[in-house]
Amino acid sequence: MPPEPISEERASLADDNGVDRSQIREMLRLTPEQRLTRIQDFVEAVLAIRELNEARPVR
Amino acid sequence: MKRARFAETLQALAHGRVEFIVVGMAAGVLQGVPLTTLDIDIVHRRTPENVARLMTVLSELEAVYRDDPRNLSPSTSHLLGPGHQLLTTINGDLDCLGSVDGDKDYDDLLGFSRELLVGERAVVRVLELAMLLEVKRRAGRPKDLAVLPFLEATIDEIAKRG
Secondary structure, eight states, rough: OOOOOOOOHTTTBBBOOOHHHHHHHHHSSOHHHHHHHHHHHHHHHHHHHHHHTTSOOOO | OOOHHHHHHHHHHHHOOOEEEEEHHHHHHHTTOOOOSSEEEEEOOHHHHHHHHHHHHHHTTOOEEETTHHHHHHHHHHSSSSSEEEEETTEEEEEESBBTTTOHHHHHHHHEEEEEETTTTTTEEEEEEEHHHHHHHHHOOOOHTTTHHHHHHHHHHHHHHO
């Protein structure tokens, strides 16, 4: 099934370089400590997934 | 690296009265850039007193060189020099840089930094986005150039907010 086309409203969130300005505005609403927490939660989740997959054979 | 407790690392450095400036993408993230990073880069002031304070915190964080099977700890002489000490700690990876952008040290960057609160009584200095953009542009490597649109867009959004 082909992916759904991106709506004009969603597409307009990105600038000419493809940067999603809504993500910047969301980050700017947070405190510096909340911004750090957001990325450290993401990185730790990625590290946990990596660790889970280290023992799995590559298929 | 098993953990990425970036806030705890910065709080430990701040509470240890270490003089440093967060550079690299962690400085960007702290100021609102919507990207991620796997380490914290700092430029520390290379005076004997400050390096002694940094050594105390690094010891508490059990810092050793990354990808070194000997688990070597950084020495005072290493941290007094302009080189890059790429470390891993109980809170994740931490790079202690004597200088960046050629030979700019802590004192050179101080005027291009600002203070941010990152926890209770924990104030840290971060490189301002405009300077971070220039440093990345001058570095010119593909990984640096890739983040320029995000830095430029964030600077633009902050300007719009006044």
